[in-house]
Amino acid sequence: MDAPREVRVGLIGYGFSGATFQAPLIATTPGLRLTRVCSSQGERVLRDFPGVAVVAAPAELIESGEVDLVVVATANASHAPLARQALLAGKHVVVEKPFTITLDEGAELIALAEERQLVLSVFHNRRWDSDFLTLRQAIESGLLGPVNTYEAHFDRYRPDVRGRWREQDLPGSGLLYDLGAHLIDQALVLFGNPDCVNCDMGVQRGAAGGSASDDYFHLTMRYGARRVILHAASLVLQAGPRFTVHGETGSFIKHGMDPQEAALIRGERPGAPSWGVEAEAQHARIGFVKGGLTVSGKAASLPGRYQDYYKGLFDAIVNGKNPPVTAREALAVIKIIHLALQSHAQQRTVTFE
Template identity: 45%
Template sequence: MSGAVRVGLVGYGFAGSVFHAPVITSVPGLELTKVVERRSAKSKARYPWVEVVHDAADLYADDAIDLVVVTTPSTDHFTFVRDALLAGKHVVVEKPFTPTAKEADELIRLAREQGKVLSVFHNRRFDGDFLTLRELLRQELLGELMEAEFRWDGFDPVLRSTNWREGSEPGTGVFYDLGVHLLDQALRLFGAPASIAGDVRMQRANATAHDYFDVVLQYDSGFKLRLKSSKFIREPLPRYALYGTKGAFVKYGIDPQEQALIGGAQPSAVRGWGKEPREQWGKLNTAVGGLRVEGVVETIPGSYMDYYRNVMEHINGQAELEVKPEEARLAIQLIELALQSSRDGRALPVPFAEASPIS
């Protein structure tokens, strides 16, 4: 096919209304056409042209819909993605892909059989800080990496809500919700590790889903990458900290796109979208041509629109798919290994360690 891609959105909760609909409607060539909302029609207030239906089956039966975007809780991803593929639709699904690698394998197989595109919304590949970090590594400005730490912290010591993310079903908890982003970034930059050691816990009173993780990825080169998240970090720690034979890069803060979207911004209407203020730029301390260099590095502007633009171009046969389902599946397998490692109290070998970096 070529030309406009008509989109049906399943779910208009936080993910659907904040991260997907505004980005989809900011990409020329994507047409948000129909939205599934079970008990409301909130999407029409912002997108008055859309048709609201209350059952996903109405979306699947619509021959005019080319791409279905699934933004339901992760506990339901498998069923919605399966049904959309069986209906002959291309599919984007919110992360995490599925609670288990086995379910991911089944969906990947089904997408191939149906001849349809399947991708997972790993939007954090399009964060400005990650794009900047990737470019620093591409230019080898840190030399050979020895160790690094990626963190996603906050201060929320009292469990107040009982939403699905805090539930006890498979696919819930901070490791699936946030850890999967860090794992995807690790695979993107460095490939699969040789071993993984996980410490995944429930720290807050009355928690039923894990709210803390400390996961170490060990590579054959000797490089060690630590991924961490805690709800008890009141004083911010670096988001990224990398140390190599030439120097170091340390970066604080979160990509500004998220807060802008939460605030109701429309990416296509904001000049300089994704541009980060100077005070949040990362610090580089390294050597270039025998000279000591120390200073800040301007953050490359992030763009979640690039994710959806790539999906559209791939559907139209114009580009290779940026986020492949097989890559998202590897992140789920690492989650399963880390959870097993945490239960066993020992590091575990990674059976797919021969996988090369995705970038």
């Protein structure tokens, strides 16, 4: 049997996402080889990856004969034009979440990728968080019964507004496009498209001329009698549960965040001892009724597996499998964001059509 061919990867952007997530995960995925990085931080790139070529312009990377897959890890407003340029050059493409700013941009990219028979995927890595994997298994195994209330929080304490584009008054900036994309994607994985959406959002760090973009949102998605509540804020010093989920036969309550991002920042990589393993103190409390018995205790978290994203992507490119996150799934996230913005602007519940 022939050995799987190598997929050569070019990374556009070496900011937080590119340096913390994309490059390390690419470098530790069998079959992928990081060959080019487009960045103004050439010294930093070469310090981290000495054998990689650093280029100054995205076009130089995209047109390179040493690149099969282009990873776009730049500001949100540049996702669509860079992805389009890469697809037109015959490259497979990964886009950092959120996929695009507008629905039309996303639909155009999907049509282009399908026309050219190229893989187009979006990096919704938090499908592989340890807590979400554990919760998903608890739901799909039937331990909780049909879910009636699902509440997910992504709260942080960041009182100082930084100069990053994410916190400025720019297209695609703000907490809803940032952390909201993660929470929405997780909810859609579990429950599919909602009946309707209601959202309140705002700027809470603006009392002294702070944020220029939203730093708080509270989004409710309705599925018949089920309520899915997604919440994120930037002024939460003592965070409550990450997940609070109640079903007809059980409940799941989980504090704390997946450890993989912190491990990547420390320089650890998938394959290291205890990769993705949460501390026991962060394990979820779970209770359920089974066979007339009421059972309660801790549910040990399944290990987080961010590495599965790029393993699945390699399989999609080389073996024709479905990408780990399809572009159509990612476009559904953008649709929910648009409905949330509409709901907030009009102060009403908006139907999902």
